[in-house]
Amino acid sequence: MPDQLIYAMEVFLNGLMAGVLYALVALGFVLIYKASGIFNYAQGVMALFAAMTLVGVMEGQIPFAHLINAILGTEIHHFGWHLPALLGILLTMIVMVILAWLVQRIIFKHLVGQEPIILFMATIGLAYFMEGLGDMMWGANIKKLDVGLPQGINLWIDETTYNIFDYGFFIDNLDIVASIIAAILVGVLVMFAQYTKEGRAMRAVADDHQAALSVGVSLNFIWIMVWSVAGFVALVAGIMWGTKSGVQFSLSLIALKALPVLMLGGFTSIPGAIVGGLIIGVGEKLFEFLVGPLIGGATENWFAYVLALLLLVFRPQGLFGEKIIERV
């Protein structure tokens, strides 16, 4: 087989993995948009905040240490314990649920029925606030995140493909784990939405708030639940990305990677987020591989958007989005 084709296959597989990681971030957006019509700009910052909290809890950092030291003149930094990853994740989830409750109570309860762009702006305010809060609680320096996920080249795939193609494919272990976790997560979410009472209530709320209210669904509870689930998805995304690059401010920029995925997959579809993610991941990696060297490289940033744009021109609601029906 010609070399280029083998390389293309490797790039294709890596693109699928990358796409899964994007989809993980996009899932959070989809959940919140589906249930409450809010485009949550703060999703990236939530991932950062969740990852920072996880590291802080695991390392036994004292929240607001810098502030406390500055006010009281003390020198405290750590509680002194080190928690195992699972316990850390549990505690972080509790924090994210509290956050969801606060956000619902303080912000979105007062903004019910406003235009989408106003709600979007509110999430921007929330993003600013959480960024400042996260930095103030846990400090702005880079933190290493280690929850026991394996990293590095997968040797089995390397050897097997070497035997077949004379060239060992590079697939990162972390990517494989991330794909499996994302697949399980999506499966669980889809089953939750289809087969449980709360999931059905969530879909009812997504369809029509008034009608859901009239059949006795508690909007508040559903929204808090949705934000908590989105918080959990953000935590998982934060763990995956944070393991690769350390937990720092740039983590919040992964939200920008998720936007073309949302465009492609539609804002309201969970399977759409996955399929969109895969398409974007493969598309941008293959483009960079085939065309990148000819035009100077570093095309990944914009190609994802151009790809999504081209698709939207032909199908304005995205691949899986609800068909936009305009009534005059």
Next chain:
Amino acid sequence: MKYKLLTATVAGVMAAMPALAELTFSSLSYRTGAYASNGIPLADGYADYMTLLNERDGGIGGELTRVIECETAYNTEKGVECYEATKGEGVLVYEPYSTGMTYQLIPKTAADGIALHTGGYGRTSAKNGEVFRNVFNYPANYWDGASGAINHLLDINGNDIKGKKVALVYHNSAYGKEPIRTLEVLSEKHGYELSLLPVDHPGQEQKSQWLQIRRDKPDYVLMWGWGVMNQVAIQEAVNIRFPMENFIGIWWSGSENDVLPAGPKANGYKSLTFHGVGSDFAVLDDIKKYVVDTGKAAGAGDQVGTVLYNRGLYMAMLHAEAARTAQDMTGKSAVSQGDMIKAMEAFEMTEEKMAGLGLANFGPSFKVTCQNHGGDGLVGVAQWDAGAGKWSMISDYKQSDQSVVAKLIAEDSAAYAAENNITPNCN
């Protein structure tokens, strides 16, 4: 500095303190934002050294030092605002730690007559002091660094790298593109093959670039990165099992922050440097004694001895010594901004001076002249030992290839002079 917030608030709200005679320095720091993890140790090192001078020596020549810190978050507009806000306070020298801000400040500081020091970054052709009268970039610049990397490759290959493949992974910005021209000229001279792999800001995702490196199998990879790009690049290099000793980063890609997340497998990663590494210097003991233990440290005190902390400290030392030179030249202790520029142009750093300051073998010796505002381009190589968790120098300081670098500097500074109607002069 650690104050109690409450007392600081009360003091600030009460009548303003009378202005003490003192030497003012500025710290355009970025303790927040995308590059906070790098900006924090830089600012800490700078502030701690100035505090040390006050605590241990009573200042410089009897004048206490004052550092005005202004948060820029690595944002050019905020940098401009910080500059405008602080320039009236008599700041002697500005060090923005950002190439973007440097380009802004070069014309502004020239018009306002304030010294601008951009050690190891900034506009490389500012080395030509005849065109850039008030900008100094000693002891080394990016083109020195590029040449220094090639020198190191020549060293470990018996002076012959013909036919070798060198890849440059760079941040797709003005900073990252700095070494390209120099590396291209050097590739013609030494016969190696150069391939360029740009990484888009912020560099969180580098899978494509490192897959390509895995396919192309270059012999050496050079990196010009900053911020998260460094950590991700080193992690990806570990993932594809690229031999770490063939991976060399510029001095802004060689700090503990960059290698620690990758863990023990990052062992052997190399980085260029223009100053000493490690915590084995007498001045750091002084810092522990007079600054950290008395609670006056700018940060948490855990960065002392890290690469970027040392760099901040080095810059503070260079500024303090330049101020001292200005005091000697003018005979008075309260030196002005103009005095500072003259002193920096006549500045000399020797091994004896550094040893006397507790920084024996810390940096290269150099002399600044009007034609040469950038030192002698002495670049060394450090290597990371993951087991011990420290960097150590593995080569001496060696001068960059001046036949190539000096020519490029002359060209670029001439272009700037032409664009801005500056006649090169030395007065």
Next chain:
Amino acid sequence: MFYREAGDFSTTYREDSQTFPIKFDRYRYYAVLVFAFAVVPFIINDYWLNAIFLPFLIYSIAAIGLNILTGYCGQVSLGTGGFMAVGAYAVYKLMTAFPDINIIVHVILAGGVTALVGVIFGLPSLRIKGFYLAVATLAAQFFLVWLFNRVPWFYNYSASGQITSPEREFLGVTLTGATSEPWAVYLLCLVFATVSALIARNLTRGAMGRRWMAIRDMDIAAEIIGVNPLSAKLSAFAISSFFVGVSGALFFSVYLGAVEVGEVFGINKSFLVLFMIIIGGLGSIFGSFAGAAFLVLLPVLLKNVLVGGFGWPTDLAAHLEFMIVGGLIVVFLIAEPHGIAQLWRVAKEKLRLWPFPH
């Protein structure tokens, strides 16, 4: 009792259709103009210019541009940063290629170039709507930034990839570069801001503005009554990009002086201008100025209060600043979702009745 139309008679059609029908409004407007043109240039210094007035004026022009597109025509665009970059690079190429021509001409031409680029990137708006369009304009944003980074012709093959504004003067007064006088630069930007506001106000009050607003409110119904959606949307993109391009050109040539496209005109710029118009009030020229003031001045004010006044450590102050800005945005939106302009309108309505309650 002083904020009434009663007693203010118009004798010509011209007077009848003026922008500010109430005398108090007119006098207030003249007072602001007199203060801005005749008083501020004498009291301005470098810090006020570079930290307060220039960013405020330049961002106001960009906010006016984006408000025309998003507020009046309803097309959400996140490509503002990229279009500002087009304006900056256009003015740079023009200034270096034709050094003898006036900078003011160059800025306007740069706006024109940006208008053309804006039309091209506005074509998808004919098919894509709402938030999808916002994300599609991000394609414009990222592509333009990549283009200016990649093609050396744009930065005149300089080794560093940065563009620097050469020194230019007008009527003997230096306008760009470090030796420029604060009052001269201020007046230049003030003139551009005032003229932009005048043009925008009159466009939006006229037939063109009504077409845009019809498209915003319900584009299918608008099409039925005869508004051509192609020309309305593309004209909105063109005129909006013109203003954004002028703003970008001024941003580069007189405010910053040297620009590195990835850092200065990145996605943050696009979001910042969008925030300005949402906070200020969509569909209002005054709102553009108010939003620009809020987002430009508030961080500077907070920094001066927290660090300068109270002496807090800079990083704590910066974190707190983020929290306060975010908190204020949320509080603001809860109190008045339609922005500062709406608050202003409500205040004026109350003032009309004052001192009577009903």
